[in-house]
Amino acid sequence: MSRPGFLLSAWPWRSTAYLLTGAVTGAVALVGILTVSTVCGALAVVLVGLPLLVLVALSGIPVAEVERRRLRLIDQSAVSGGHLVPAAPGLWAWLTTRLCEQATWRELGYALLFAALLWPVDALAITVGLLFPLSMVSTPLLMATVGDGQTKVLKQWTVTGWPAAFGVAALGLLLMAVCAYLLGVTAGARAALTRLLITSREGELDAKVVELARSRVRLVEAFEAERRRIERDLHDGAQQRLVALTMALGLARLDAPPGPLADQLTKAHEEAVRALAELRELIHGIHPKVLTDYGLQAAVADAADRSVVPVDVDLELPGRPTQAVESAAYFVVCEALANAARHSGADRVRVSGGHHDGRLFLEVRDDGCGGADASAGSGLTGLADRVSVLDGRLALTSPPGGPTLMRVEFPCELTKAADHSA
Secondary structure: OOOHHHOOOOHHHHHHHHHHHHHHHHHHHHHHHHHHHHHHHHHHHHOOHHHHHHHHHHOHHHHHHHHHHHHHHOOOOOOOOOOOOOOOOOHHHHHHHHHHOHHHHHHHHHHHHHHHHHHHHHHHHHHHHHHHHHHHHOHHHHHHHOOOOOEEEOOOEEEOOHHHHHHHHHHHHHHHHHHHHHHHHHHHHHHHHHHHHHOOHHHHHHHHHHHHHHHHHHHHHHHHHHHHHHHHHHHHHHHHHHHHHHHHHHHHHHHOOOOHHHHHHHHHHHHHHHHHHHHHHHHHHHOOHHHHHHOHHHHHHHHHHHOOOOEEEEEOOOOEOOHHHHHHHHHHHHHHHHHHHHHHOOOOEEEEEEEEOOEEEEEEEEOOOOOOOHHHOOOHHHHHHHHHHOOOEEEEEOOOOOOEEEEEEEEOOOOEOOOOOO
16 A cells, blocks of 8 residues: 555555445345344244254354455455364264364354444445545536536535535545545455454464475475486586597597607596596486486486495385485485495495385395484485475484484375386
8 A cells, every 4th residue: 555556556446345345245144144043033932943043153154255255355365264174974064063163153253243343344434435535526417417506515515616516526536545545444454354353373374384395395396307407418418528529539549659649648538538437426416317217226226236335125116106206215225325335334235115005115224333313414314304395204223333224205106117127
């Protein structure tokens, strides 16, 4: 409302529509609640109306639903009612669930307050903020059509001349601009009160937590997609050019006669070979191509082959999980193998795992000295965060003297058959 273009925007009209529909809806709610209550009270004499009193208790549900839809005129954010899902299908389960939850009684209280007090406030705001200025603006029209040379303004002051009539109309336009702000403030206050009374704070908090978890998953997926793109660009671009350069230097080295030029070509060729090896290691650390092409089982076997500590792999997967789960599981295994090589003094490491009951699990066990601490900068803290984003769990057991056991689990389904041809 503090913006200069408020009067030219749609918000004055939205505020007016919110208050106007509130007055109409409140009047309808009042008539409906009184009618149902009267009928149930009359039938209660013959005991038929007693079960129908449940309708009075449930009358707040449709009123609150209409109010949540009307709130969209003022507040674009979603509003949750916080109703529980019945434990079983059927009318009786739905009825007992609604009568036993707080949201139903909170909405009934709001419906009674709305029908008794709030809609007259809406009607008063519309009358003062819209009808009075419109009556003043239409003074010249009323004088020209039905006024017979004179008319009354707001049933109080008589206007007999055209200058006075146009002066009242101009004053009405100015008052309409001022009342647009009044209607906006009133509609905003009414919407805030309605949201406070009919919105489930627990439901909003749960919705925010769910959205936060989904946004974290989307960030992880975007991060993994970017890693795959960088790996693909380096593999298909810089690495291929470096391979071509290495081959060209090798051929030039063979063709060059013995002497200083041949020595320089030899050094350049060796540097290119080392650069190519470092680039391949870098690409493999970003996102190994074997993981993308052949899946987790082949990637873990490849990591075991490159480990400086002998590794036994017992991993059997009938299919492939999602890319995010594959990547997180692979890098957890790589970090565990790196820690075993650097810190544990282990002679052998065993990697095992599989998929059971909708969960992918992996275990890395070494026969080292133990005493590993994930909080001491081992690199597992960041991996644990990535695992938790995917609703997984990572556990580390490493008593002094060993052995060290790390276990990771992910809830996931296998989407397609794994490729074992690698």
